[in-house]
Structures are given as C-alpha cells and as structure tokens.
Amino acid sequence: MLKAWLAWAYGVSRLAGGIGLLALAVSMPAWSAQTVRVGVYENSPKIGLSGTGQPEGFFVDLIEAIAQREQWQIEYVRGDWNEGLQRLAAGEIDLMPDVALTGERQRLYNFHREPALSSWAQVYARRGSGIRALPDLDGRRVAVLQGSIQEAQFQSLAQSFALRVELVPHKDFAQAFAAVKIGSADAVVTNRFFGVKHAASFNLEDTAIVFAPSTLFFAAPRRGNPATLAAIDRHLQAFKQDPSSPYYRSLKRWTIDEIQPAIPSWLLYVGLGFVALMLAAGV
Known part of the structure; x- marks a missing residue:
C-alpha cells in the first residue's frame, strides 16, 4: 500500500513539474520582452494619431514590424515635437522617430546607420x-x-x-x-x-x-541601449532588399501613391x- 502511494505521489509531482515548466515556457516571452518607449507627435503621414487617437503612419508601421521580429513591447509616448526631443535627451523615451541627421543632433543623440526615409x-x-x-x-x-x-x-x-x-x-x-x-x-x-x-x-x-x-532616422538617447539601434539597422537593411517587405508596403500606403503625382x-x-x-x- 505504501509503495503504491509513493508511486502515485511521484507521478503527481512529475505532472505538476511538467505543467509548471510549460507555464514558464509560455510566459517567458512576456517576461523577457524589452519595452521600447517611442515618442509620437503629429507629422502625418510619417507619424501621427488616427481619428480614434491611435498612433499611425510610416514610422509606426516600421517600428511595429521590427518590434514583432524582436519581440519588443512598444509603449507610445505622445507629445509635440519639442517635447519628444526633450524626453529623448532626458532618457524618458527610447526612440524618437522622424529625426533628420545634423551635426548638432549627433552630439545630443545616437542614430542608426541605415536611413529610414529621405x-x-x-x-x-x-x-x-x-x-x-x-x-x-x-x-x-x-x-x-x-x-x-x-x-x-x-x-x-x-x-x-x-x-x-x-x-x-x-x-x-x-x-x-x-x-x-x-x-x-x-x-x-x-x-x-x-x-x-x-x-x-x-x-x-x-x-x-x-x-x-x-535623411530621416530613429534617434535614441546618448546612454540608450545600442542593441536597439543595431536591430533597427539590421531589419531596415533586410527590408530594403525585399520589395514585398513591410517597409515597402508601408511606404506605398502612406507616401508613394500621393506624392509622386503631386x-x-x-x-x-x-x-x-x-x-x-x-x-x-x-x-
């Protein structure tokens, strides 16, 4: 009787352990996901807010596509242009989209190498x-x-x-x-x-x-995570080699159809x- 009870207890403990490991594996991406805070300001169609107040535009599509591949959690921080740059300098956001590269800005922020847009x-x-x-x-x-x-x-x-x-x-x-x-x-x-x-x-x-x-980029704080910009570079380079990539789909959606004739x-x-x-x- 004791032997049977011990065998039953051992089986239950193994089952519980297996369920625990499965739960840990399922929840691990959420635990390990990097949160990336992205500034949003009104400059549509590149970036802005929809009629329902949701971030939208070319740069939003781009960072969402990269985030999906990197398993990032995007947190949008709304404000105007100058508020976004001030938050970036203070390290209150991780990325500011749609920033043109200048010598002065290179001293204040970090940039990836591959341009996002011209x-x-x-x-x-x-x-x-x-x-x-x-x-x-x-x-x-x-x-x-x-x-x-x-x-x-x-x-x-x-x-x-x-x-x-x-x-x-x-x-x-x-x-x-x-x-x-x-x-x-x-x-x-x-x-x-x-x-x-x-x-x-x-x-x-x-x-x-x-x-x-x-040329336009995502800018990051001087003390930001360099791996974030490296990932943006890596995916931008890959996207630009593929005509069916999220980059070109978003570019056509937000810019090409309107701007070329105009x-x-x-x-x-x-x-x-x-x-x-x-x-x-x-x-």
Whole structure:
C-alpha cells in the first residue's frame, strides 16, 4: 500500500513539474520582452494619431514590424515635437522617430546607420498669394515648426539671400498651416510628406521654393541601449532588399501613391539647383 502511494505521489509531482515548466515556457516571452518607449507627435503621414487617437503612419508601421521580429513591447509616448526631443535627451523615451541627421543632433543623440526615409523642405502659401520663388518671401511672415531642421535651414537660406523674413514658430505643422490659412503668416515651411497630404485642406498651394534634402532616422538617447539601434539597422537593411517587405508596403500606403503625382521630379531638381547655384555665386 505504501509503495503504491509513493508511486502515485511521484507521478503527481512529475505532472505538476511538467505543467509548471510549460507555464514558464509560455510566459517567458512576456517576461523577457524589452519595452521600447517611442515618442509620437503629429507629422502625418510619417507619424501621427488616427481619428480614434491611435498612433499611425510610416514610422509606426516600421517600428511595429521590427518590434514583432524582436519581440519588443512598444509603449507610445505622445507629445509635440519639442517635447519628444526633450524626453529623448532626458532618457524618458527610447526612440524618437522622424529625426533628420545634423551635426548638432549627433552630439545630443545616437542614430542608426541605415536611413529610414529621405525628404526635403518646401514652402507652401495661400492660393493666389503670388509667392512662387524665394525673393517673393522678402518682407513676409513665414510659419515654421519650432526646433525643426526646416526652421534652422530656412533661416540660414534667407540670411544668405539677405531676405527680411519674420519667422513665426509653431508647436506642430497643423498650427503652422492654419496660421497661413487665417492670414497670421504668409507662407509655411514644411517637409514634402506633410505638405502634399495636407495643403489642399488648408487651401494652400506648393511653391517652387524647394531646399534642404535630408535623411530621416530613429534617434535614441546618448546612454540608450545600442542593441536597439543595431536591430533597427539590421531589419531596415533586410527590408530594403525585399520589395514585398513591410517597409515597402508601408511606404506605398502612406507616401508613394500621393506624392509622386503631386511633386514632379523636375520641380525638385530645379529648386535645389537654383539654390545651389545662387549660393555658389555668393548671392
């Protein structure tokens, strides 16, 4: 009797141990998953919030695809552009999407090597304003995103042409576009993606003022986890080799269908060529 009871107890203990190991194995990914805090601000279609308040856009699709492969848990932290950069510098978030690479930013943040996206800056104005070329901005008020690369580069460009321009900073591009619509600014500087998507809804039109080509990245804190950026590089390189990858599907979804017809390639080259020629001439 005792022998039978011991055999039964041994069997029960083995079964319980097996169930425990199975539960541990099932729950292990959740325990070991890395939480990555990602800043979100309004700059659609690259990144922003949907009508229901959910993060969306090219950079959201991209980091979600990488997170799925790396078993990361993404935690989105909402704010405006400057709040995101401040949180990044303080280590309160792990990644800030859609950051153009500059020398100053390289001193403040870490970047991966493979660019996520390419862009340029363009000036938009109210329909019928007569603003078509750079000299038309002399004496005008120009809305900009506060702390953006477009703000710094446009200010430098205006100074190099000795233009008297009043910069009107705003917390996001939507506010900057609205300022032009209601007449508190005469023109606005934005990136190609936001301009193409939103200009019509604010009754604005593009101009031939195109400048400042840039490459866009996820930025990380100086003391952040280098493995996070290494993983982004690794997956970006793989995605770009596969035309059916999440990278190209998202790119087509958010940008290609809208932007190619709206901004002819000749306009970009003419605008950039004009600026380069004038700068080389010392004007």
